[in-house]
Amino acid sequence: MTTRILDLPDVSYVLPGNRSCAGCGIGIALRQITAALEGRMVMTVPASCLTVLGGMFPIASVNVPWVNVAFPSTAAAASGIAAGLRATGREGEMTVLAMAGDGGTGDIGIQALSGAAERNEDFIYLCYDNEAYMNTGTQRSGLTPAGARTTTTWAGKRENPKDIPRIMEAHGIPYVASTSAAFPADVYDKVSKARGITGLRYIHMNTPCPSGWGFDPKDTVRLGKLAVDTGLVVLYEVERGVFRLTGRSASLAKSGKPRVPVSEYLATQTRFRGMKPEAIESVQTWVDERWARYVARDAGACD
Amino acid sequence: MSDDVSVMTGNEAAATAARLARVQVIAAYPITPQSPVVEQLAAWVESGELSAEFVAVESEHSAMTVCIGASTVGARTFTATSSNGLAYMTEQVWWAPGARLPIVMCVVNRAMAAPWNVLNDQQDSMSVRDAGWVQLFCRDNQEILDTTVQAYRIAERLHVPVMVCYDGFLLSHTMMPVAVPSPEQVDAFLPPFTQPFTVVDPADPRNVGPVVLADPRADETGAVRGGYMEIRALHHRALLDALTVIPETDAEYAAAVGRSWGGLLWEHLLDDAEVVLIAAGSLGTQLTLTVEALREQGVKAGVLGIRAYRPFPVEALREKLAGRRLALVFDKALSYGYEGPICSDLRGSMLGVEGAPAVFGAACGLGGRDVTPDDLAEAARRAIADLEAGARTRETDWINLHLEG
Numbered sequence: 148m149t150t151r152i153l154d155l156p157d158v159s160y161v162l163p164g165n166r167s168c169a170g171c172g173i174g175i176a177l178r179q180i181t182a183a184l185e186g187r188m189v190m191t192v193p194a195s196c197l198t199v200l201g202g203m204f205p206i207a208s209v210n211v212p213w214v215n216v217a218f219p220s221t222a223a224a225a226s227g228i229a230a231g232l233r234a235t236g237r238e239g240e241m242t243v244l245a246m247a248g249d250g251g252t253g254d255i256g257i258q259a260l261s262g263a264a265e266r267n268e269d270f271i272y273l274c275y276d277n278e279a280y281m282n283t284g285t286q287r288s289g290l291t292p293a294g295a296r297t298t299t300t301w302a303g304k305r306e307n308p309k310d311i312p313r314i315m316e317a318h319g320i321p322y323v324a325s326t327s328a329a330f331p332a333d334v335y336d337k338v339s340k341a342r343g344i345t346g347l348r349y350i351h352m353n354t355p356c357p358s359g360w361g362f363d364p365k366d367t368v369r370l371g372k373l374a375v376d377t378g379l380v381v382l383y384e385v386e387r388g389v390f391r392l393t394g395r396s397a398s399l400a401k402s403g404k405p406r407v408p409v410s411e412y413l414a415t416q417t418r419f420r421g422m423k424p425e426a427i428e429s430v431q432t433w434v435d436e437r438w439a440r441y442v443a444r445d446a447g448a449c450d
Numbered sequence: 451m452s453d454d455v456s457v458m459t460g461n462e463a464a465a466t467a468a469r470l471a472r473v474q475v476i477a478a479y480p481i482t483p484q485s486p487v488v489e490q491l492a493a494w495v496e497s498g499e500l501s502a503e504f505v506a507v508e509s510e511h512s513a514m515t516v517c518i519g520a521s522t523v524g525a526r527t528f529t530a531t532s533s534n535g536l537a538y539m540t541e542q543v544w545w546a547p548g549a550r551l552p553i554v555m556c557v558v559n560r561a562m563a564a565p566w567n568v569l570n571d572q573q574d575s576m577s578v579r580d581a582g583w584v585q586l587f588c589r590d591n592q593e594i595l596d597t598t599v600q601a602y603r604i605a606e607r608l609h610v611p612v613m614v615c616y617d618g619f620l621l622s623h624t625m626m627p628v629a630v631p632s633p634e635q636v637d638a639f640l641p642p643f644t645q646p647f648t649v650v651d652p653a654d655p656r657n658v659g660p661v662v663l664a665d666p667r668a669d670e671t672g673a674v675r676g677g678y679m680e681i682r683a684l685h686h687r688a689l690l691d692a693l694t695v696i697p698e699t700d701a702e703y704a705a706a707v708g709r710s711w712g713g714l715l716w717e718h719l720l721d722d723a724e725v726v727l728i729a730a731g732s733l734g735t736q737l738t739l740t741v742e743a744l745r746e747q748g749v750k751a752g753v754l755g756i757r758a759y760r761p762f763p764v765e766a767l768r769e770k771l772a773g774r775r776l777a778l779v780f781d782k783a784l785s786y787g788y789e790g791p792i793c794s795d796l797r798g799s800m801l802g803v804e805g806a807p808a809v810f811g812a813a814c815g816l817g818g819r820d821v822t823p824d825d826l827a828e829a830a831r832r833a834i835a836d837l838e839a840g841a842r843t844r845e846t847d848w849i850n851l852h853l854e855g
Contacts, residue, residue: 186652186655187652188652189523198661201657201660202657202660202661203660203661203663203667204657204660204663204667204675205667205668205670205675206667206669207655207656207657207660209655209657210655212652212655212656212658213655213656213657213658213660214522214649214650214658214659215657215658215659215660216515216518216519216545216659217515217541217542217545219511219541220512220515220518220542222512223507223511223512223515223516223519224516224519225519226505226512226515226516226519227475227477227505227515227516227517227518227520227527228520228522228650229519230475230477230503230505230519230520230525231474231475231503231519231520231522231523231524231525231527232523232650233503234474234475234502234503234520235474235523235524235525237523241650241652258508258509258511258512259507259508259509259511259512262507262508262509262512265508266505266506
């Protein structure tokens with residue numbers, strides 16, 4: 148099922164006047180995520196940008212049940228909510244959605260997430276990956292890309308980001324997907340599909356961040372798309388172990404056309420300013436190798 | 451209806467209480483000496499004797515988090531831990547009371563590392579005394595069972611979590627006869643858990659535990675709602691209300707089940723006592739032998755046992771201790787660089803009280819160091835001698851310490 152952007156439901160559980168930054172990718176995506184679940188859901192959210200978006204007591208900006216939890220605990224909280232709903236006979240009433248940032252998922256939250264995945268707990272975990280600790284002032288995370296300057300990597304991060312979706316795949320959970328906030332219909336379709344699956348469903352969502360990455364808020368969607376066109380971000384899903392590219396990444400692979408060089412993408416953001424040519428070359432090599440693997444898997448090769 | 455008496459360990463008594471309380475979600479991670487509690491519960495869930503969700507989490511942090519999540523949606527929850535496990539979940543030990551969730555946790559008291567030591571003292575639960583839980587200490591296995599059942603009633607009345615503390619190995623692994631109330635008796639005492647309002651309902655969505663500012667703030671209707679301090683003041687008030695609710699619950703339990711534990715404090719030979727020995731947990735049971743021996747030697751000694759450590763029963767202590775000569779507090783924990791926690795709390799509560807006794811402290815039993823009734827009697831005689839020599843204050847007396855050589 149592929150939904151066209153014009154066919155997305157005209158409903159919003161995200162209220163006007165929320166506290167996200169101008170151009171924040173989370174706001175675009177959250178509308179589709181909550182719409183895909185038709186509001187029949189409970190979210191659990193750790194300390195993150197999303198906490199800020201949700202509003203400050205006694206005013207809330209999102210019209211679905213929302214349970215704030217401690218930073219490392221998102222997946223365990225979702226496990227507890229799911230267990231509590233089962234124990235009280237309400238598990239059919241709503242989908243449990245855990246939603247955390249890249250640091251909350253891949254760094255401090257990975258232990259609880261790995262435990263929940265191994266137990267195949269019944270919830271959707273969506274990581275909005277804005278590639279650093281944006282809520283605390285742009286410190287590097289394990290998912291910050293190589294070359295990015297953050298407030299703890301002043302000369303640019305030296306390491307490539309860790310591949311959390313692949314780690315999640317290794318847990319053998321029923322559904323793993325990679326999407327981008329710049330593709331609302333892709334987000335909507337993947338959350339809709341995940342909704343119909345039982346067990347732990349993991350969705351990784353690249354989420355452009357104007358303030359942390361250093362670009363004009365009007366360019367969020369443009370940069371999100373450019374990231375996909377370079378192959379830095381790849382749209383795909385792994386359903387019960389079967390991998391396939393989706394949307395723009397599938398078209399890109401099928402077209403056989405060259406991908407946009409990563410240097411073009413890196414040049415759009417101040418966080419990559421001053422990156423040395425050899426560092427850019429290293430990122431290009433890393434992306435090329437990954438892309439070749441995704442294309443091969445899409446064609447049926449085992450990873 | 452007469453109770454069914456079984457011989458069981460403290461851990462089995464705790465597990466039995468959780469089963470009788472019809473807990474709905476259990477989450478736990480193994481740690482000595484707590485593990486048998488949840489092993490037993492896992493077996494009962496597996497066999498169908500207990501209808502509950504058992505979530506075998508990957509850490510204590512997640513154990514408390516699962517309880518937080520499940521309690522938020524209205525399930526009755528249980529976990530148990532010890533020592534480093536409690537320390538590892540500390541972030542969530544603060545979250546649960548802040549979120550006003552009526553979780554019950556057994557803390558099987560064990561020494562904190564480093565160095566490693568699996569044996570008993572009370573440093574673990576003392577280290578989180580300020581987090582906003584009710585902390586109840588048990589002196590034997592029967593009290594563990596009865597207190598754990600009572601804990602749910604207290605927690606759900608006040609919307610604060612309750613920590614049931616009992617000594618590792620000394621109680622957790624020691625067999626004693628325990629009278630097990632019938633499910634009907636417990637059901638009559640403990641109604642099913644229902645949240646006062648449904649916090650997780652898509653038809654009435656709420657943002658639970660959001661960012662709260664320092665000052666009160668208007669909601670969308672213009673009504674002013676409390677800020678962080680108001681929320682914390684209400685939490686504190688709930689803890690103070692526990693000073694009434696704990697004895698009331700004990701009395702209700704006595705009416706339903708036929709056993710009472712004295713509420714906030716308990717006592718032994720206290721009436722005419724001039725020297726009062728004070729402790730929490732199984733050490734109190736030992737002190738009963740100590741005071742009996744001291745009385746044979748002509749010392750008017752009695753025991754005042756701490757059942758509720760948080761809230762700290764200030765008024766009850768003042769009432770019991772005014773007019774005595776000496777209060778000697780035995781702590782199985784220390785605030786390093788100061789003194790035992792019960793001792794300093796007690797001394798503070800005696801300030802300005804007419805006829806207040808001298809308050810002396812002793813540290814004992816750290817890391818499972820044996821404490822015999824004779825050791826305790828000797829410590830009492832030392833304290834009396836110090837008092838008679840004119841001391842009104844004194845450094846902590848380390849019992850049975852062998853630093854030399």
